[in-house]
Amino acid sequence: MEKNIAVIRGDGIGPEIVNEAIKVLDKIAEMYGHTFHYTDVYMGGCAIDRFGDPLPESELKKCAESDSVLLGAVGGNQWNDMPGHLRPEKGLLRLRAGLGLYSNNRPAKIWPQLAEASPLKQSIVDKGIDFIIVRELIGGIYFGEHKTEIIDGENTAIDMLTYNEKEIERIGRIGFETAQKRNKKLCSVEKSNVLDSSRLWKKVMHRLAEEYPDVTLTDMLVDNCAMQIVRNPAQFDVIVTENMFGDILSDEASMITGSIGMIPSSSLGAGSCGLYEPIHGSAPDIAGQNLANPIGTILSAAMMLRYSFDMPKEADAIEQAVSAYLSAGYRTADIMSEGMQQVGCKECGDYIVACLCQKEETA
Ligand code: NAD
Secondary structure, three states, X not given: OEEEEEEEEEOOOHHHHHHHHHHHHHHHHHHHOOEEEEEEOOOOHHHHHHHOOOOOHHXXXXXXXXXXXXXXXXOOHHHOOOOHHHOHHHHHHHHHHHOOOOEEEEEEEOOHHHHHHOOXXXXXXXXXXXXXXXXXXXXXXXXXOEEEEEEOOEEEEEEOOOOOHHHHHHHHHHHHHHHHOOOOEEEEEEOOOOOHHHHHHHHHHHHHHOOOOOOEEEEEEHHHHHHHHHHOXXXXXXXXXXXXXXXXXXXXXXXXXXXXXXXEEEEEOOOOOEEEEEOOOOOHHHOOOOOOOOHHHHHHHHHHHHHHOOOHHHHHHHHHHHHHHHHOOEEOHHHOOOOOEEOXXXXXXXXXXXXXXXXXXXX
């Protein structure tokens, strides 16, 4: 297969971690007979320096014309005092809106080799934690009307929470389709005992379930879900939920896995073009020192293969190579522990490529 990938290296550690992900993608292309074409896109602080704009139209167009976008991270102290429209993060918001990305998907996975990094009890971690939260990204209370006015003589704040059937259906489909590519279990999370928007949410999910008979749908109230994520996270495969619930639950879920440098994410819209990026920022404190952990970006590339390019074998190969690298005892500084061998960002990428080569030789 031939695919065009827009590559946003960004700022801080962005260029270093993206370089390692590209090394891994190039090895996958060689192993499986694919061709990946990369187009460099400037976004964030580097785009402000180059064009005076965190994401000029011409750069956004390159992303829209690609099959998918791989992003490192943007931002840094030198752009902190810029006016709002000239902040690096504005580029990211413009990119999400420009590509119509309404779904954010964040895996929560504990690698057995890093189980000690989890704040959860060993007995809970041992059951295995590997699920994805599919969060609606551009609707709900964050995008409703916000106002504060005097009502009955009291200063009163109002935030509107609205969802229509179409908005629920399109994120619901991403939930079902994600479950189809995994263990076919979808948990729809809402607050239908209190909220009308949640009752509509539940109704739409059950209507959609008839179109996806291979997926088992369950419902869970959000307060119970927050408890279950720490009590028995092994029960989950895919969780689908609205914007605010997803915001809170996905942070809770990333916390139980222990290391920010390991977690990938994807944002998807109507087409197959997605945005793939690690969940962390540009880590200016360690930029340019070969200290960053590139695994969150490498696993984001694996998600791109699985969810945008329909290449499950290739995605599995990357995930298995990351696992083999961890089992061999290599660690970047952020996840270093006693008895392990510390490596830099570049060596981490090299070792993961070497693990792919070993797989190729034994195949
Ligand atoms: P951060 O995630 O960049 O860093 C938090 C801490 O985690 C730092 O100590 C950093 O060294 C460490 N860390 C992060 N990623 C790491 C990795 N891959 N390997 C090893 N250690 C890692 O968060 P921050 O310091 O709050 O933000 C720094 C900049 O990044 C800010 O300008 C912020 O606006 C921006 N930011 C960008 C994104 C994005 O591009 N999507 C997301 C969050 C923050």
